[in-house]
Every structure is written in C-alpha cells, then in structure tokens.
Amino acid sequence: DQQVKQNSPSLSVQEGRISILNCDYTNSMFDYFLWYKKYPAEGPTFLISISSIKDKNEDGRFTVFLNKSAKHLSLHIVPSQPGDSAVYFCAASGNTGGFKTIFGAGTRLFVKA
Amino acid sequence: NAGVTQTPKFQVLKTGQSMTLQCAQDMNHNSMYWYRQDPGMGLRLIYYSASEGTTDKGEVPNGYNVSRLNKREFSLRLESAAPSQTSVYFCASSEERKNIQYFGAGTRLSVL
Numbered sequence: 335d336q337q338v339k340q341n342s343p344s345l346s347v348q349e350g351r352i353s354i355l356n357c358d359y360t361n362s363m364f365d366y367f368l369w370y371k372k373y374p375a376e377g378p379t380f381l382i383s384i385s386s387i388k389d390k391n392e393d394g395r396f397t398v399f400l401n402k403s404a405k406h407l408s409l410h411i412v413p414s415q416p417g418d419s420a421v422y423f424c425a426a427s428g429n430t431g432g433f434k435t436i437f438g439a440g441t442r443l444f445v446k447a
Numbered sequence: 448n449a450g451v452t453q454t455p456k457f458q459v460l461k462t463g464q465s466m467t468l469q470c471a472q473d474m475n476h477n478s479m480y481w482y483r484q485d486p487g488m489g490l491r492l493i494y495y496s497a498s499e500g501t502t503d504k505g506e507v508p509n510g511y512n513v514s515r516l517n518k519r520e521f522s523l524r525l526e527s528a529a530p531s532q533t534s535v536y537f538c539a540s541s542e543e544r545k546n547i548q549y550f551g552a553g554t555r556l557s558v559l
Contacts, residue, residue: 343487368547377451377537377550378490423489434505435548437482439489 337361338426340438347445353411355441357424360405364426364436369398369409372421372440381422382409414445449473453538453551460528460558468523468554470538478541479521480505480548481513483534490537496521528558 339358347353355369365386370378384391384398384407391398397410411418424438454469472479477498482490482505492505496515510532512524521540525532535555539548 338489340489370550375552377539377552379550380547383547434492434495436492437490439487 336439337364338424338436338438340422340424340441342441343439344442344444347414347443349416349445349447350413353409353414353418353443353445355409355411355422355424355443357407357409357438358405359407359426359436361426361428361436362405364428366427367398367400367407368425368427368435369396370423370425370437372423378423386428411443414443416445416447419443419445451538451540451549451551453536453554455554456552458554458556460525460556462529462558464528465524465526466528467525468536468538468556469520470522470551471520472538472540472549473519474540474549475518476540476542476549477518478543478546479515480539480541481511481521481523482537482539483507484537484553485534493523493536528556530558532556533558 368383369381371381372378382393382396384400400407421440421442423440427435451472480495481493491507494513496502499518514522535553537553538551541548
C-alpha cells in the first residue's frame with residue numbers, strides 16, 4: 335500500500351515554461367512534506383518543504399502547494415531550466431509510528447532547451 | 448564538506464556472498480538511515496537509527512542487518528546476498544527523525 339504516490343513517472347516541459355509535479359498521500363497523520371531532487375549517479379538532495387500548517391511555501395523558482403483536504407501537494411518550477419532535468423521525489427513524514435519518512439516513486443522531469 | 452560518505456560506490460557479488468556497506472556522516476546528526484532504490488519503487492527504508500545505540504526496522508529489512516557503530520557511522524550488512532538485493536543503496540542522516548535528510552552518493556550493488 336503506497337502511502338505517497340507520484341502517478342506521473344515522467345514529465346517533459348519546454349525551457350521557460352512552468353513544470354508542475356504532483357504528489358498524493360493517504361495517511362492523514364503526515365504533517366511535514368518534502369521534495370528532493372536527484373541527478374544520475376548522485377544521492378537525492380533536499381529542495382523544498384512545507385509544514386501542514388501552511389498551504390504554500392516558496393523558494394525562488396520553486397513553490398510547493400499543499401491541499402490537506404485533498405491530501406495532495408504539488409511542486410511548481412517557474413521558469414523551468416534545462417538544469418532542472420532530474421528525478422523529483424515527494425516525501426512525507428509525521429507521527430505515523432516511528433516518524434519514518436515515506437518517499438514516492440519519483441517523477442523524471444525533462445526540460446527541453 | 449564531506450557530508451555523508453558511502454563506500455564502496457560499486458560492488459558485484461555472487462549469490463551467497465556477504466558484504467558490509469559503510470556509511471559515515473560528519474554533521475553530528477542523531478538519526479541515520481539506509482534505503483534501497485529500485486526502478487518504479489522510489490526509496491524504501493531498510494533500517495534506521497534514531498540515535499546512537501538504537502536501530503529499528505524499516506519497510507524492507509529482510510536479508511539485512513545494521514550496526515550503529517557510533518554517532519558518525521551506520522553500516523549495512525548482507526549476510527548471504529541474493530539477486531533480489533541488486534539495487535542502489537543510499538545512506539542518509541538527519542538531525543532528528545522528522546527533519547530534512549542528507550544523502551550519500553549511493554552504492555550500486557549487483558548480485559549475480
């Protein structure tokens with residue numbers, strides 16, 4: 335049973351346009367959500383996070399939106415750049431029995447020049 | 448800044464062989480983790496250590512053992528490797544269990 339789902343395995347976007355990556359979760363006990371970015375042959379690196387008490391968090395070109403009622407979050411990248419091409423993992427944590435962080439399967443983003 | 452260091456980067460084993468994956472962090476973090484990444488599966492937690500001296504099973508612990516040697520080091524051992532353990536293994540650390548995790552570069556393991 336996947337508690338964190340990223341239903342789009344891949345996404346292709348033109349340089350300069352908006353990239354929207356989506357993530358759904360099932361456990362209402364999650365209260366902290368993160369996005370990680372991963373380049374080939376490297377480990378994931380933290381990108382941006384949001385607490386459940388907020389519905390939006392912005393950091394430069396990256397914005398994360400949280401809709402608690404829908405158990406849905408999204409990552410917006412504006413404008414997209416070729417260097418943004420990577421795999422993006424959504425993750426969620428909370429008091430679910432051990433404060434483990436659960437990761438989604440990832441979405442591979444291609445930004446075309 | 449080294450961050451999280453994993454060794455080795457690559458390893459090929461034969462079925463039944465054993466090996467230990469090493470992980471060390473220099474950020475004075477309390478919590479450390481071992482994940483495996485398989486195509487279409489994301490990162491799945493194998494074991495974690497919330498603090499020095501404690502370890503707990505994650506989502507996929509079967510076939511693995513861990514040792515939290517000290518605050519810096521957290522090793523993952525495969526006692527009898529199986530082809531199903533072919534994967535990329537990542538070690539991570541965080542200040543507390545809920546916080547941002549910092550990952551090593553990974554160990555790519557093939558079991559033939």
